[in-house]
Amino acid sequence: MLKIKDLHANVDDKEILKGINLEVKAGEVHAIMGPNGSGKSTLASVIAGNENFEVTQGSIELSGEDLEDVSPEERAHKGVFLSFQYPVEIPGVSVTNFMKTAINESRKAKGLEDMPAKDMLKLIREKSELLEIDRKFLSRSLNEGFSGGEKKRNEIFQMAMLEPKVAILDETDSGLDIDALRIVASGVNKLKSKDNAVILITHYQRLLEYIVPDYVHVLHNGKIVKSGGKELALELEEKGYDWLKQETAV
Amino acid sequence: MAYTEEELKKELETKEYEYGFYTDIESETFPNGLNEEIVIAISKKKGEPEWMTLWRLEAFKYWKEMEEPEWANVHYEKPDFQAISYYSAPKKADPNKTLDDVDPELLEMYKKLGISVDEQKKLQNVAVDIVMDSVSVATTFKKTLAEKGIIFCSISEAIKEHPELVKKYIGSVVPQRDNFYAALNSAVFSDGSFCYIPKGVRCPMELSTYFRINQAGTGQFERTLVIADEDSYVSYLEGCTAPSRDENQLHAAVVELVALDGAEIKYSTVQNWFPGNKEGKGGVFNFVTKRAICEKNAKVSWTQVETGSAVTWKYPSCILKGDNSIGEFYSIAVTNNYQQADTGTKMVHIGKNTKSTIISKGISAGKSQNSYRGLVQVNSRADGARNFSQCDSLLMGNECGAHTFPYIEAKNKSAMIEHEATTSKIGEDQIFYCNQRGIDTEKAIALIVNGFSKEVLNKLPMEFAVEAQKLLEISLEGSVG
Numbered sequence: 052m053l054k055i056k057d058l059h060a061n062v063d064d065k066e067i068l069k070g071i072n073l074e075v076k077a078g079e080v081h082a083i084m085g086p087n088g089s090g091k092s093t094l095a096s097v098i099a100g101n102e103n104f105e106v107t108q109g110s111i112e113l114s115g116e117d118l119e120d121v122s123p124e125e126r127a128h129k130g131v132f133l134s135f136q137y138p139v140e141i142p143g144v145s146v147t148n149f150m151k152t153a154i155n156e157s158r159k160a161k162g163l164e165d166m167p168a169k170d171m172l173k174l175i176r177e178k179s180e181l182l183e184i185d186r187k188f189l190s191r192s193l194n195e196g197f198s199g200g201e202k203k204r205n206e207i208f209q210m211a212m213l214e215p216k217v218a219i220l221d222e223t224d225s226g227l228d229i230d231a232l233r234i235v236a237s238g239v240n241k242l243k244s245k246d247n248a249v250i251l252i253t254h255y256q257r258l259l260e261y262i263v264p265d266y267v268h269v270l271h272n273g274k275i276v277k278s279g280g281k282e283l284a285l286e287l288e289e290k291g292y293d294w295l296k297q298e299t300a301v
Numbered sequence: 302m303a304y305t306e307e308e309l310k311k312e313l314e315t316k317e318y319e320y321g322f323y324t325d326i327e328s329e330t331f332p333n334g335l336n337e338e339i340v341i342a343i344s345k346k347k348g349e350p351e352w353m354t355l356w357r358l359e360a361f362k363y364w365k366e367m368e369e370p371e372w373a374n375v376h377y378e379k380p381d382f383q384a385i386s387y388y389s390a391p392k393k394a395d396p397n398k399t400l401d402d403v404d405p406e407l408l409e410m411y412k413k414l415g416i417s418v419d420e421q422k423k424l425q426n427v428a429v430d431i432v433m434d435s436v437s438v439a440t441t442f443k444k445t446l447a448e449k450g451i452i453f454c455s456i457s458e459a460i461k462e463h464p465e466l467v468k469k470y471i472g473s474v475v476p477q478r479d480n481f482y483a484a485l486n487s488a489v490f491s492d493g494s495f496c497y498i499p500k501g502v503r504c505p506m507e508l509s510t511y512f513r514i515n516q517a518g519t520g521q522f523e524r525t526l527v528i529a530d531e532d533s534y535v536s537y538l539e540g541c542t543a544p545s546r547d548e549n550q551l552h553a554a555v556v557e558l559v560a561l562d563g564a565e566i567k568y569s570t571v572q573n574w575f576p577g578n579k580e581g582k583g584g585v586f587n588f589v590t591k592r593a594i595c596e597k598n599a600k601v602s603w604t605q606v607e608t609g610s611a612v613t614w615k616y617p618s619c620i621l622k623g624d625n626s627i628g629e630f631y632s633i634a635v636t637n638n639y640q641q642a643d644t645g646t647k648m649v650h651i652g653k654n655t656k657s658t659i660i661s662k663g664i665s666a667g668k669s670q671n672s673y674r675g676l677v678q679v680n681s682r683a684d685g686a687r688n689f690s691q692c693d694s695l696l697m698g699n700e701c702g703a704h705t706f707p708y709i710e711a712k713n714k715s716a717m718i719e720h721e722a723t724t725s726k727i728g729e730d731q732i733f734y735c736n737q738r739g740i741d742t743e744k745a746i747a748l749i750v751n752g753f754s755k756e757v758l759n760k761l762p763m764e765f766a767v768e769a770q771k772l773l774e775i776s777l778e779g780s781v782g
Contacts, residue, residue, distance in 0.1 A: 099737050103729070127739035139734045143752025152748055153738040160739070192752070209738065 052077045052248050053098070053217050058109035060097045067093045069273035070109070075217065078245040082259055082284060083252045085270035086292045091252045092136060094270070095221045099133040100126045113217065127153075128160040130216030130247075134206040134223050141193040146205060147175065149193050150212050157213070178211040182238045199226030207238050218242075219250045224258035236261030256284040269295055331388040337361060340488050343388050347457050347492075350464060360477035360487030367481045373643040374672040374704055377612045380551045380586060387489045387522075445505070452497040453508055456524050459495035466497055470528055474557035474594045474620070482553040482588040482614075486522045490555070493523035498533040498564070507762050509538040525556040529564035529599075536567040538765055550575075550585045552610075558593035558601055562623065565600045566593065569761050571769050574609035576776075579667075581639025584611025591615065597623030597652070604760045606769040607634040607644060608776040616674065618647035621655035621683075628657040631757040633769075635750075635776045636669030636701070645675035645706075650686035650716070659690040662754050665701035666777055672704040679716040686716045694724040695753050697746070697777070725753075747774040 053075040060068040067090045075081050085091050097104050098111060100123035111118045113129055121129070141149065155165045166174075179186055182204055194202055203223050210218050220239070224232055239262050243249060251262060259267075259281065267283040268275045269292070276295060277283065287295075331339060340361045344354040369379060446453050452463060460467050477487040498504050529535050539556075552574065560566050568591075577584025587610035593601040603617035619628025630646035648657035657677065665671040671694065679686045694703035705722055727749055735745035750773050751758065758766050 101733055122741075123733065123736035124739050124741045127737055131737075133737050135734065135737075139728065139731050141731060141734075141749055141752055143755035144748055149738070149748070152744065153735075153740055156741065156744060157739040213738070 052114055053250075054110075054112040055098075056110050056112075058094075058097065058111065059107045060093060061105045061107055062093065062103060066107070067104070067273055068097065071270075071273075071275060073268065073275065075248045075250060077216075077248055079266065080243065080249045080251065080262060080264045082264035082267045082281075083250060083270055083275075084254065084256075084267060084284065084287055086296075087254075089270045090273045091270050092221055095133055095219045095250075095252055098126075098217075098219060099123055099131055124156070125160070127213075127215075128157050132210050132213055132215030132218045134203070134210060134218065134220040136222040136225070138194050138197075138202045138206055140195045142195050144193050146189045146191060146193055146208075150175070150209060153209070153213065174212065178208060181211055181241055182208050183234050184208055200228060200231040203227055204231060204235055204238075207235050211238065211242055214242075215247065217248050217250065219252065221252045222254065223251070224253055224255065232258065233261060256288040259284045271295060330386050333386050334383045335361075335385070335387055335489065339387055343489055343491070346388060347460075349457075349460055352464075352468060353460055356472070356477070357488050360484050361489075363478040364481065364484035364488055367478070367484055369481050373614050373674070374670065374706070375612050375614060375641040375643050377586065377641070382485075385551060388491055449502050449505065450499040451502065451504055452495065454495055456490070456493040456495045456526060459526070463495070463497070466528065467495070467526065470557065470559050471524075471526055472557075474559060474592045475555050475590050480590060483555050483590040486524060486553050486555045486590070490522045490524035493525045493554070494527075495525075496527045496535065496537065498529045498535045500530045501532045502530075503533065504535040507536045507538050509540070521550075521552050521554075523554040525554070526559075527557070527566060527568070528559045529561060529566050531561045532563040533561075534565045536762060537569070538762065539568070539570045540573075540765070540768070551588070552585050553588045554590070556589070556591040556617075558591075560593060560595045560599035560601050560626075562597045563599060564596070565602075567602045567604070568593075568617070569765055570603075570605040570607075571761075571765060571772060572605065572607045572609050572613075573772055573776075575611075576609050576636075576638065576640045577611040579638045581611070581668075584640070585609065586611060587613045587615060589615040591617035592620065592647075593618065593628070594620045594622055595626035595628060595655075598625045599623055600627040600629075602629040602631070602760070603646065604631040604757065605633070605644075606754075606757070606761070606772065607632070607642060608772045610642070611640060613640075613642040613644055615642075615644045616646055618649070619657065620649045620651065621657065621686075622651045623655075624652040625654045626652055627655070630657075630659045630661070630675075631760045632660070633662045633664070633754045633757045633773070634671055634673075635664045635773060636666070636671045637776055638667040638669060640667075640669040642670070643672040643674055645673045647676040648678070648688060650677075650679040650683040650688070653683060654685040655683055656686070657688045659688070659692075660756055661690075661692045662757055663692070663694045663703050664697070664750060664753065664773075664777070665694070665703050666697040668700045670702045670704070672706060674706040674708075676708040676710070677718055678709075679711040679713050679718070681712040683713050684715050686713060688716075688718045690718075690720045692720075692722045693753065694722075695750070696724065696726045743774075746777055750774075750777060 055071050055073040058068055058071040059066060071094060083091055093104060097106060118126060151171060158166060184204065203226060223235060227235060251258060251264060264281050267279055267281060269277040337358060340357050341354060344357055475483050477484055496508060527537055558566050558568060574585035574587060595601050601619050607613060617630060621628050628648050634642045634644050636642050645661060646659055659675055661673045663671040663673055673692045675690060677688045690707065692705050696703055703724055707720055709718055711718060731749060732742055732745050751770055758769060761769055
């Protein structure tokens with residue numbers, strides 16, 4: 052579904068990604084772990100098409116299509132979703148209005164009419180129940196005054212609404228208390244299917260207790276230095292990243 | 302389908318100002334220049350009684366001695382007042398005509414604007430008095446209004462039919478010598494709207510006027526007078542579009558609102574006059590004096606969405622004369638390219654326990670300059686006066702400017718005055734966030750701007766709010782590249 056080949060990317064002429072290879076198939080959950088500054092969030096941004104990053108080499112393919120000249124909004128229409136590490140505030144725009152706009156823009160791109168209001172309401176009701184979201188929350192301005200946990204839960208709510216093919220969750224666990232983590236994780240598990248894929252970007256293995264990955268990759272200094280099954284996460288938790296750094300330095 | 306470069310260029314040009322066409326209607330225009338003869342001729346042309354002619358002449362006398370104000374934060378080439386024609390009326394206008402007799406070209410023009418009279422007639426609860434180039438051409442719903450004793454007509458008609466009301470109130474809120482432009486308007490005003498709501502009557506529909514400047518080289522000087530008698534209520538809508546012109550067009554209107562004891566007036570404006578092209582050439586000069594007087598327990602709300610004009614100079618104000626009276630000002634001002642706006646309000650607290658609220662939202666893009674200028678004045682006898690002001694500015698790009706000039710004069714110790722101000726910029730991260738959810742940049746900006754303006758948009762009547770949102774989008778198209 053998502054195929055990344057020898058991906059190199061710069062920000063301000065500094066190379067951050069130095070040759071990433073990754074293949075994610077439908078129905079799979081991949082975890083990308085690694086120390087601070089290893090390039091995890093950059094990878095997420097580059098997949099989503101953030102133009103602050105320059106792809107200097109390599110390619111990203113989604114369902115066989117090269118994404119090189121595809122704008123961020125078109126990537127979204129094709130099913131790429133990024134749950135942001137730091138979701139931005141948009142004052143005066145309610146969560147509901149934002150989602151309505153997003154869904155209808157995506158439908159427009161596919162040549163469909165706007166979603167009828169009653170279908171939209173039904174969808175909102177269904178998805179907010181899934182994530183145990185109080186509907187009063189949906190009339191608040193997007194992310195304005197939200198707690199860390201509310202922001203993350205709102206990101207997953209948007210994922211539920213947009214039903215992406217590939218969802219990248221960037222540090223979704225940070226800032227969540229244990230209850231919120233459980234709710235978010237169970238939401239993601241319910242949304243997971245054989246037709247979509249999830250990429251979890253995380254520091255800690257805590258999240259992986261709730262969303263069990265099929266593969267774990269360790270990113271260090273812009274490269275995937277080790278890949279393995281879910282047990283790799285436990286090993287990392289136990290030993291930290293230093294042994295890997297040493298191993299790869301050799 | 303691939304565009305040729307020519308086609309694309311053409312489409313972009315036509316998109317620049319949607320309403321920039323010119324309808325060719327035979328009109329009668331006075332020679333350029335201003336002197337006593339012209340003032341008398343205007344008055345005569347309109348068949349006015351002598352007291353009105355004298356009133357105009359008195360204003361002209363003041364005007365001659367006044368100088369154009371220079372304190373506003375705007376820079377422009379001053380108009381040559383002797384190079385302007387002060388009267389222009391569509392020749393075929395006839396007050397006794399029914400809609401069916403209206404010049405088909407006029408109707409065509411309204412259609413282009415999306416406000417055809419036919420359409421307006423069908424719009425429930427909206428009566429329209431259309432002012433085009435100085436003379437009211439069509440008035441609808443008059444009958445329904447008449448049953449309630451409501452008078453809604455052109456000011457010219459009111460001068461003839463209801464002289465006692467006009468004589469009593471014209472100039473009572475904005476005196477002839479109030480300022481340079483008000484004096485000019487008092488001398489040469491061509492037409493405008495008049496509205497009277499009798500005691501205890503709640504006007505059953507939104508009253509709406511569409512203004513439009515159409516004749517090349519004619520300044521337009523409307524005069525609007527709204528009188529809400531004791532315990533009455535009216536909501537008045539004013540909407541404007543104008544065709545594009547190379548030379549600058551002068552517009553100096555005066556709006557006077559009189560809210561008697563316990564009355565309430567809501568006055569909403571959407572202003573979309575030609576702002577000049579993207580190099581800053583052309584565009585309307587908009588120097589407007591709008592003021593309301595509130596008697597005991599009266600309330601006046603000004604709501605405005607300003608997207609047009611090359612230069613705007615406008616301060617809808619409230620004189621809170623009566624005890625417990627309330628004044629409100631809700632404003633969205635958008636400037637793009639080379640537009641300059643200096644706009645705000647004055648809240649003058651005279652009565653006891655008077656309250657005022659000011660919410661101003663300025664949006665600047667391109668190379669434009671957007672200033673808020675407001676005065677909150679509490680007089681010595683205004684015990685318990687309260688004011689809340691909030692001025693927010695939103696910047697797009699790095700070449701525009703937002704300025705805030707709040708003035709506060711409190712002469713009573715019990716006054717409570719609050720002022721909040723914020724300045725923000727549309728961030729790349731906000732745009733990317735929207736992009737990532739499938740919303741393109743243009744739509745993302747519209748969404749962010751609408752969110753920013755929401756508190757004010759919510760104050761507009763429904764139909765107007767939709768139009769205003771569209772205008773915001775059109776005005777900011779292509780402003781983030």
